Amino acid sequence: MVSLFGQESVSSDDVVVSSDAATRTLSVVSVETGFVRRVYERISSVYDLIYGWTLHPGRLQTIKRLSIDTDDEVLEVGVGNGINALLYPPDCHVTGIDLSHSMLEGAQRRLDRHGVSNVRLKQMDATNLRFADDSFDLVYAPYVISVVSDPVAVVKEMHRVCRPGGRIIVLNHFLSEHKVLGRIERLLSPLTVHVGFKADLDLPAFLAQAELDPISIEKVNIPRIWSLVTFVKH
Numbered sequence: 001m002v003s004l005f006g007q008e009s010v011s012s013d014d015v016v017v018s019s020d021a022a023t024r025t026l027s028v029v030s031v032e033t034g035f036v037r038r039v040y041e042r043i044s045s046v047y048d049l050i051y052g053w054t055l056h057p058g059r060l061q062t063i064k065r066l067s068i069d070t071d072d073e074v075l076e077v078g079v080g081n082g083i084n085a086l087l088y089p090p091d092c093h094v095t096g097i098d099l100s101h102s103m104l105e106g107a108q109r110r111l112d113r114h115g116v117s118n119v120r121l122k123q124m125d126a127t128n129l130r131f132a133d134d135s136f137d138l139v140y141a142p143y144v145i146s147v148v149s150d151p152v153a154v155v156k157e158m159h160r161v162c163r164p165g166g167r168i169i170v171l172n173h174f175l176s177e178h179k180v181l182g183r184i185e186r187l188l189s190p191l192t193v194h195v196g197f198k199a200d201l202d203l204p205a206f207l208a209q210a211e212l213d214p215i216s217i218e219k220v221n222i223p224r225i226w227s228l229v230t231f232v233k234h
């Protein structure tokens with residue numbers, strides 16, 4: 001784990017913040033929200049096959065780290081077809097939002113099948129959350145930030161609806177700091193957007209442009225090329 005941003009330029013094992021991070025583009029591709037919605041309407045029926053078990057170790061590692069308390073109000077941004085919904089403790093209150101109607105239908109079927117009653121679902125755009133400021137103890141975006149059209153707007157909305165002292169959690173793959181891998185991810189990104197994500201989201205640029213300082217960044221999943229980024233709202 002590392003803490004960041006005590007100074008203007010910080011290097012660590014996990015992240016290097018250079019002086020142009022606040023202005024450079026986050027990815028070589030940009031996508032509109034309508035495009036993302038159409039992609040997820042199209043892939044919803046095969047989502048579990050592609051992203052179910054492959055990304056599950058990171059979901060399990062994260063839920064352990066979250067240590068959710070009884071009666072905590074949790075917001076899951078981009079709840080998808082509800083894979084995480086089964087992992088929350090039954091005594092917290094979860095609101096799951098997603099853009100895609102088909103993904104939410106899948107989530108509702110999953111909740112019904114498993115008799116989960118502490119998760120409610122709403123169709124909503126994460127760039128414009130219809131919740132009051134300071135509404136949630138925990139705001140969690142698993143595998144979503146590199147999917148949305150505007151990652152900075154989304155994390156700012158997550159921050160807004162989180163209560164002071166609450167946590168904002170981003171679980172995501174970011175551009176590799178390894179030069180060759182990073183180049184490959186940049187080359188692949190125009191293709192991967194058609195299956196639902198950008199492969200080259202730039203973490204230091206994302207943090208600088210969101211003007212948020214994480215308290216920790218941990219590598220998770222297998223292989224450990226996904227990051228669990230934790231912020232606390234002051």
Ligand SMILES: C[S@@+](CC[C@H](N)C(=O)[O-])C[C@H]1O[C@@H](n2cnc3c(N)ncnc32)[C@H](O)[C@@H]1O
Pocket residue numbers: 033036037040051059077078079080081082083084097098099100103124125126127141142143144147148149196
């Ligand atoms: C890769 S899936 C992640 C689903 C789930 N969190 C998981 O762990 O499998 C990304 C989800 O984000 C949703 N999404 C994309 N853009 C969104 C937006 N602007 N607002 C809300 N949800 C969005 C997609 O519809 C999709 O269900």
